[in-house]
Amino acid sequence: MEKKSFAEGEWLYEIGPKNNFFSLNLKEVWHYRDLLMLFVKRDVVTVYKQTVLGPLWYLIQPLFTSIIFTLIFNNVAGISTGSVPPFLFNLAGITIWNYFTACLNETSDTFKKNANVFGKVYFPRIIMPLSIVISNLLKFGIQFLIFIAFYLYYVLNGTIVAPNKMVFLYPFLVILMGILGLGLGMFISSMVTKYRDLSFLVVFGVQLLMYGSAVMYPMALLQEKIPEYAWLVHYNPLAYIVEAARYLLLDMGTVSLSGILYTIGVTFLILTIGILSFNKTEKSFIDTV
Secondary structure (H helix, E strand, O other): OEEOOOOOOOOOEEOOOOOOOOOOOHHHHHHOHHHHHHHHHHHHHHOOOOOOOHHHHHHHHHHHHHHHHHHHHHHHOOOOOOOOOHHHHHHHHHHHHHHHHHHHHHHOOHHHHOHHHHOOOOOOOOHHHHHHHHHHHHHHHHHHHHHHHHHHHHHHOOOOOOOOOOHHHHHHHHHHHHHHHHHHHHHHHHHHOOOOOHHHHHHHHHHHHHHOOOOOOOHHHHHHHOHHHOHHHHOOHHHHHHHHHHHHHHOOOOOOHHHHHHHHHHHHHHHHHHHHHHHHHHOOHHHOO
């Protein structure tokens, strides 16, 4: 936003698109921080405001998913989780995976859902996807507390399970998941302005992606059973985050340092692409939405 004197023109302020193609515009985002928090509050309150069970959906979804995974993949398919209870194994992966899917699914419709607001009021557009990533931390926190509750239940009932000594790095994995969801979501939201049906493919694609992200099985199992297809998981940065999350929380499996470094590199590459496409679309999307 550029201020103009009355001698130069009719308007006191002139609002135009950013000149910098790659910019998070963090200074302006900080200036609008109250608006950011308002959108965060809105996202938390309105999602389940008119539902019967309300915030209980935060609890029901991971619990039922973990139960189904335990029955199908562990009891029927016979996937072993070692000394770790299968339900706890699945819940650890699902908890952090759900944070990614929530960020991705909700940010992928940023321009489409907020076209009316964007066309009337000026504020940094990136506030919208940022508010989604931040507000979903509350949902993640609730689901993580459920994981802790079952963790304590198993420990008190004599199950030998303990976190890894590096468990304090777990928040770093959550941040990586949030950045991945943000970057992919901003890129997809830019594409949705031109290709509307892409938003329907995202939900379907995320479901398929879950099976290639080692959410319900250890990465080593795929290498052992079907090594010719193991590359599908080994090139997936999400799989390394899920595997590392279980390693930190349950002290099972291994963590590949090269895999984590690869994940960090891919994460920030995706964020860069997301910002570039988001900033480009921001300038002209109102004509296509």
